[in-house]
Structure formats: structure tokens, C-alpha cells
Amino acid sequence: MTDQDASTELARLRGTIDNIDAALVHLLAERFKCTQQVGELKARSSLPPADKAREERQITRLRSLATDAGLDPVFAEKFLNFIIAEVIHHHERIAEGK
Numbered sequence: 001m002t003d004q005d006a007s008t009e010l011a012r013l014r015g016t017i018d019n020i021d022a023a024l025v026h027l028l029a030e031r032f033k034c035t036q037q038v039g040e041l042k043a044r045s046s047l048p049p050a051d052k053a054r055e056e057r058q059i060t061r062l063r064s065l066a067t068d069a070g071l072d073p074v075f076a077e078k079f080l081n082f083i084i085a086e087v088i089h090h091h092e093r094i095a096e097g098k
């Protein structure tokens with residue numbers, strides 16, 4: 001592969017990465033819009049911000065989906081936990097009226 005070929009291929013791959021990153025941002029934005037509504041519903045109904053049983057079910061499902069998709073399930077679990085921790089933080093702020 002020539003240097004020119006390599007830089008053309010790298011630019012093509014980076015274009016794909018940029019598209020995927022954009023899709024991830026849009027998906028996350030939609031998820032957080034939805035969890036914002038969940039947070040407001042929970043605050044109105046005096047429900048606790050976290051639901052560990054639901055999280056267990058989500059993790060089991062995501063790990064299985066990840067394995068089937070060829071993604072490291074440990075990474076998928078960490079990623080979901082990272083997102084959920086942020087959501088719980090948002091829920092707590094909503095419940096505090098902030």
C-alpha cells in the first residue's frame with residue numbers, strides 16, 4: 001500500500017467513524033430526553049430515582065446483545081452503568097427541584 005493509498009483509506013475510515021459518532025450523539029440525546037420525562041414522572045409520583053432490579057434486567061439484556069453483536073460484554077455493561085449513573089444524578093436533581 002502506498003502512502004497515498006493509506007491516507008485515502010484512513011480518511012474513508014475516519015468518515016465512517018464520524019458518522020457513527022454523530023449517530024451515537026443523536027441516540028444518546030434521545031435517550032436523555034426520554035429519561036428526563038422518566039425523572040419528572042418519578043419525582044411527581046414520589047418514586048425513587050434508582051431501580052436496581054430494572055438495571056439488572058437491562059445489564060443482562062445488553063450483555064447478551066453485545067455478545068451476539070461481537071462487542072465486549074464487559075465494555076457494554078460499563079457503558080450502560082456510566083449512562084445510568086448520569087441518569088440517576090439527573091433524576092435526583094429533578095426530585096430536589098433543581
Ligand SMILES: O=C(O)C(=O)C[C@]1(C(=O)O)C=C[C@@H](O)C=C1
Pocket residue numbers: 035038039049050051052054055058083084087088091
Ligand atoms: O427505568 C427507570 O426507572 C429509569 O429511571 C431509567 C434508568 C435508565 O437510564 O435506563 C435509570 C435509572 C434506573 O435505576 C433504571 C433505569
